[in-house]
Amino acid sequence: MSRVKVVDELCTLSLPAALLGERWTLLLLRQAFLGTRRFEDFQSAMDISRSVLTERLATFVDEGILRRVPYKDSRTRYEYRLTEKGLDLYPVLMALRKWGDKWMAPADGTSFDLHHKDCGGDVDVKVECTACGEGLGARDVRVTRLR
Amino acid sequence: MSRVKVVDELCTLSLPAALLGERWTLLLLRQAFLGTRRFEDFQSAMDISRSVLTERLATFVDEGILRRVPYKDSRTRYEYRLTEKGLDLYPVLMALRKWGDKWMAPADGTSFDLHHKDCGGDVDVKVECTACGEGLGARDVRVTRLR
DNA sequence: CAGCTAGGGTTCGGAATCCGAACTTTGGGG
């Protein structure tokens, strides 16, 4: 239950890593970004058991990543929508996808395309230096341990 | 075992999401990027059981994300180092950290700093359009489903 | 040379999670 005590060292990387590195959470997020909002749709799109889905959705809701919004398809039901905090995970998913395109392409390609709404261009993710603007890889960065 | 049959739809996002969305994998990766290389060091830094650590390291090795390199501290031992494929996951971790800084700051901040080796500047991640160069968020992108 | 130590594992029993299938709840339609 305590997704948090899973790390010795609590930092702004280990905390999200512990949350999103729990089974199903990344896949749930992917599904949410693809537009899925309802319980039944998540359940059939991913192949997750209903009980675990209930629990993961609840976790996301109380982490403030999804929000439970009523909609009426005759009577009151709820759907799950990304909050601002959730939408802000976009770069993470884009980085994952970019990596996947390069290193895990499953032969028959991907199942969806992404394009900039305004100009139709492709989406890219990059890491860069805020000072000199140069593009950065793991080797260009120095880690300084604190504490 | 089959981290792969966990998704209905195999794409370049769901595949990495299934791999990295397994318990411990993201945290293991973080640790690797922080410079940890040896079994014992992983084991004591994270609070993972030895048997699961063995298994996760093996998975990463046969996914080609880590590579097992002999080193001699008197006799032959092995350490785990990021491969090119592994290092290429850097943007994913940076995106996670950026999100963590904004949304999950644990009050006492983070445990390490990152700076561009050459100029000392800060590291940033951004999603942008390859055509017009504009910065993109989730709302600026259109998803087109294929198949 | 007997014994200890370090590093990197393996083994194993019990605890925590997950799965799948069935069941529940509530309002609307036929």
Place this chain on the structure above:
DNA sequence: CCCCAAAGTTCGGATTCCGAACCCTAGCTG
């Protein structure tokens, strides 16, 4: 009145995880 849909809940069995102990081997230590 019966059935359906959507969103859960329950529960027994299967998996996975945990923690602690054990294994193996070369090199020190005395």
